[in-house]
Amino acid sequence: MNRSLCIFLIPVSLLLSCLVQHIHATQYVVTNTVPNTPGGQLFDTEIGVDFTLSIMPAINNFIYRVFEESCPEDRRDVPVLNVYISEFPGYAYKTGDNINISASAMYNMYQPRSVSKWMFISVLIHEMTHVFQWHGNFGAPGGLTEGTADYVKVKSGYYRQAYYTKPGAGQKWDEGYGVTARFLEYCDSLLPGFTVKLNKKMRYQYNNAYRVELLGKPVEELWGEYKAKYGNQP
Known part of the structure; x- marks a missing residue:
């Protein structure tokens, strides 16, 4: 929807x-x-x-x-x-x-x-x-909160599509902004509503283990698979 x-x-x-x-x-x-x-x-x-x-x-x-x-x-x-x-x-x-x-x-x-x-x-x-947004009482990585804010912006359509970060770009999952927003989209493709569920989990605290709870894999493994899907581009 x-x-x-x-x-x-x-x-x-x-x-x-x-x-x-x-x-x-x-x-x-x-x-x-x-x-x-x-x-x-x-x-x-x-x-x-x-x-x-x-x-x-x-x-x-x-x-x-x-x-x-x-x-x-x-x-x-x-x-x-x-x-x-x-x-x-x-x-x-x-x-x-x-x-x-x-x-x-x-x-x-x-x-x-x-x-x-x-x-x-x-x-x-x-x-x-x-x-x-929720941020685990400020315990969430800054790159994740920035990426989540960009994720919402992308959902709105108010972003410059021709110049915006392409899927697969970036050096690390919590790099922030477009890099992390695109990674969140990838996680959504594995579990519809992943980003929404992650935001809810961060109401009181943050833990990298939330990815294991939601997707069955640690975030580093998910990032590696995401990068491999798009040819490990920088």
Whole structure:
């Protein structure tokens, strides 16, 4: 079954007419802390606080659907989720229940300007997944949590398919981002819903043995078979 919400299958211009109506316990707050910078001005002109607030509940719903968290008790309790547009080295990161997005990175990377909303949504899906995913009380490898966030982004369709990591690439299973996302897809092919089950297992703690429990093999063996399937490409 395709879990993608309607918003991830249509142009950005139609997003607002296709939002899923749902009451969330989470309050969303968006703050542009650098409105007088080029990146801050780009955010206000091309994206905006109102648009961001309007799309966050739909992204939240999509993440719940991917992780099969239909009941509130299955989900991370996030009373308030903040998104800050600010200046810092890098692109975006999460601290607690706060998402920080670099204004200067947006200004430099959102080209052409007409794709600004599309690119912003892509970043927001990844970072919001970090907020709502389970991570074994921070015991899970960082590469796994990054890969899981990218896995959700790929499910949404908001990623640059022509340039994205291809199956079989990478040096290690927890390399993160596209490498780990593609490995999670491979594990899904062995056991439908593997990534969802792994996320649920990480609610309280993390252990590499979860792969043995779910797939009957240690993660190193699974990675070796995955690499062999695709010709051991780097």
